Amino acid sequence: MALLSKKDTNLILDPLADNNPITIQVLGICSALAITAELQASVVMAISVIFVMGVGNVVISLLRNVIPSKIRIIVQLVVVATLVIMVDQVLKAFAYELSKTLGAFVGLIITNCIIMGRFEAFALGNGPWRSFLDGIGNALGYGVILVIVGFFRELLGTGTLFGIPVLGDPIAKTGLYSIGYENNGFMIIPPAALIVVGILIWIQRSRNKALIEEA
Amino acid sequence: MKEKLHQLKLKYQGKKMAPAFNAIHTFLYSPNETTHSGSHIRAVDDLKRTMNTVIMALVPCLLFGIFNAGYQHYSAINGFPENFSVLEHFITWDNFWIGAITVLPLVIVSYGVGLAIEFVFAVIKGHEVEEGYLVTGMLVPLIVPVDTPLWMLAVAVAFGVVIGKEVFGGTGMNILNPALTIRAFLFFAYPTWMSGDKVWVHEAVERAGTADAISGETILGYLAQGNTADMTEKYDIAEMFFGFIPGSVGETSTFLILLGGLFLIFTKIASWRIMVSAVIGSLVMGLIFNGIVDAEWIPEYSKFYGLMQFDFWQHLIVGGLAFGIVYMATDPVTGSQTYKGKWIYGFLIGFLSVMIRVFNPGYPEGVFLAILLMNVFAPTIDHYVVQGNVRRRMKRLKNATILPKPSDGKTEQLKVETV
Numbered sequence: 001m002a003l004l005s006k007k008d009t010n011l012i013l014d015p016l017a018d019n020n021p022i023t024i025q026v027l028g029i030c031s032a033l034a035i036t037a038e039l040q041a042s043v044v045m046a047i048s049v050i051f052v053m054g055v056g057n058v059v060i061s062l063l064r065n066v067i068p069s070k071i072r073i074i075v076q077l078v079v080v081a082t083l084v085i086m087v088d089q090v091l092k093a094f095a096y097e098l099s100k101t102l103g104a105f106v107g108l109i110i111t112n113c114i115i116m117g118r119f120e121a122f123a124l125g126n127g128p129w130r131s132f133l134d135g136i137g138n139a140l141g142y143g144v145i146l147v148i149v150g151f152f153r154e155l156l157g158t159g160t161l162f163g164i165p166v167l168g169d170p171i172a173k174t175g176l177y178s179i180g181y182e183n184n185g186f187m188i189i190p191p192a193a194l195i196v197v198g199i200l201i202w203i204q205r206s207r208n209k210a211l212i213e214e215a
Numbered sequence: 216m217k218e219k220l221h222q223l224k225l226k227y228q229g230k231k232m233a234p235a236f237n238a239i240h241t242f243l244y245s246p247n248e249t250t251h252s253g254s255h256i257r258a259v260d261d262l263k264r265t266m267n268t269v270i271m272a273l274v275p276c277l278l279f280g281i282f283n284a285g286y287q288h289y290s291a292i293n294g295f296p297e298n299f300s301v302l303e304h305f306i307t308w309d310n311f312w313i314g315a316i317t318v319l320p321l322v323i324v325s326y327g328v329g330l331a332i333e334f335v336f337a338v339i340k341g342h343e344v345e346e347g348y349l350v351t352g353m354l355v356p357l358i359v360p361v362d363t364p365l366w367m368l369a370v371a372v373a374f375g376v377v378i379g380k381e382v383f384g385g386t387g388m389n390i391l392n393p394a395l396t397i398r399a400f401l402f403f404a405y406p407t408w409m410s411g412d413k414v415w416v417h418e419a420v421e422r423a424g425t426a427d428a429i430s431g432e433t434i435l436g437y438l439a440q441g442n443t444a445d446m447t448e449k450y451d452i453a454e455m456f457f458g459f460i461p462g463s464v465g466e467t468s469t470f471l472i473l474l475g476g477l478f479l480i481f482t483k484i485a486s487w488r489i490m491v492s493a494v495i496g497s498l499v500m501g502l503i504f505n506g507i508v509d510a511e512w513i514p515e516y517s518k519f520y521g522l523m524q525f526d527f528w529q530h531l532i533v534g535g536l537a538f539g540i541v542y543m544a545t546d547p548v549t550g551s552q553t554y555k556g557k558w559i560y561g562f563l564i565g566f567l568s569v570m571i572r573v574f575n576p577g578y579p580e581g582v583f584l585a586i587l588l589m590n591v592f593a594p595t596i597d598h599y600v601v602q603g604n605v606r607r608r609m610k611r612l613k614n615a616t617i618l619p620k621p622s623d624g625k626t627e628q629l630k631v632e633t634v
Contacts, residue, residue, distance in 0.1 A: 186404035
């Protein structure tokens with residue numbers, strides 16, 4: 001049984017590793033640095049982007065033959081803005097606290113280079129099904145990095161995961177804290193995300209030398 | 216012994232662990248390799264010699280730091296001695312013992328972790344172990360508070376060596392001074408252990424809040440809290456200069472740092488231009504702040520008042536400014552390379568250090584931040600110095616009148632070219 005042909009599978013799998021939007025194309029760094037201090041925010045952001053990209057790519061792909069190319073950027077912006085506002089409203093309605101944490105960054109999904117990049121590079125030239133897979137794949141690639149970075153930053157920075165203490169209580173000095181461990185305040189500030197992303201890039205490129213760019 | 220090691224080296228050439236072996240080998244003996252082509256100068260002032268010279272300049276600071284750790288500890292408990300005498304109250308076995316059990320573990324952890332990482336990277340990448348960490352490993356324990364937990368230091372050293380140095384390609388390629396990267400990491404990651412009035416004296420943290428609580432704030436911390444009362448009530452100038460004050464382990468004694476600095480200048484290891492210009496820079500900034508206070512532009516209740524009214528020249532004898540200028544700013548790798556660039560680089564380090572000191576609300580010390588910032592700008596400064604030089608010479612060439620020469624001799628031609 002082949003639900004997806006090999007070519008279609010690659011549309012999803014490539015952006016997860018060897019063509020990752022963050023670590024290879026170095027797009028979408030802004031939000032990756034800003035909201036990854038907590039794992040929960042990272043996951044919500046990843047899901048939002050998956051929704052926006054999946055649906056957006058399909059819409060653009062369906063419209064691709066009727067969009068005049070001169071105004072295509074405006075059309076793309078309208079589509080992505082609509083979707084982002086939907087995400088924003090849903091978050092405000094059902095997860096108000098979280099939407100406050102994410103703040104402007106949900107709105108700024110509009111400017112996420114990955115989204116506009118995939119609209120331009122893929123959805124305008126491919127059918128809806130493949131565009132959908134491409135959108136999901138790239139958003140997943142983005143989400144994976146967000147979740148990895150969020151995991152390490154929250155674990156090392158505040159000693160929690162999804163807000164649940166996993167290393168003990170820093171005030172009552174239980175768990176790891178009883179032997180002198182302390183949270184790393186550096187991990188909470190955005191420069192730490194840059195360094196974690198940098199380390200991921202480093203690891204990925206040293207495992208696959210073909211990815212190393214010419215100097 | 217020497218011969219045997221050479222034979223062993225040949226035997227293991229090209230093996231995976233060869234760099235690790237060679238590192239220890241060349242540490243003990245100068246290698247027996249000779250070059251095969253071109254002309255070379257054989258000199259003994261290699262990287263290892265350079266590093267050892269700096270370490271020699273640091274040893275007095277380390278020893279002083281060991282005694283001072285004990286002295287501050289006992290003074291905080293028993294009160295500062297009346298009629299202080301160095302031999303009676305400072306160089307004692309008690310002080311040495313406290314210092315040894317607190318400072319030496321810092322040195323061991325710093326070297327152990329840092330060198331282990333250097334060896335691992337050398338083996339993975341297959342290059343020789345570079346000596347760059349020898350100085351960094353000695354600097355690190357001297358610029359942290361005495362009670363820094365050892366695991367924190369280990370984490371910070373690992374971070375500093377990997378992110379500060381190895382990712383750029385190892386010794387000689389780094390943009391930031393690794394020792395200061397380590398210090399900055401500690402400061403941002405564990406601020407409660409790096410600043411405040413309890414971390415500078417051994418055991419002060421444990422005693423905080425109990426009946427035995429002892430105070431050990433630094434002079435800068437004291438001023439930053441708005442204490443404008445005359446500092447001489449607490450410490451006199453001589454104490455600040457000779458270093459019998461709380462602070463990071465090895466940076467308190469301006470006197471010994473001065474001697475170390477002179478030694479480094481005399482041996483031509485460190486640049487006197489950077490040192491002099493950094494001192495000038497800090498004096499200028501201090502004078503500006505003093506001027507603001509004298510002109511009464513700033514009210515006494517301002518939180519910057521305490522540090523602003525501090526005599527401009529005293530900035531040099533408290534805190535880490537002198538240590539930073541002598542041992543950190545002069546790092547040949549991360550500093551400016553051109554003579555003019557060194558003047559600019561040094562001046563801005565001194566200038567910014569004092570500025571950050573006064574304006575940093577959380578932590579009244581700015582030397583490490585100023586030096587790291589200028590490390591980043593050093594290549595830019597050099598670039599513009601070089602460009603300026605090129606432009607000036609081009610102009611000179613354009614304006615040079617090439618006189619018709621009686622004979623087309625080679626010497627004439629050379630003269631024109633070298634105008």
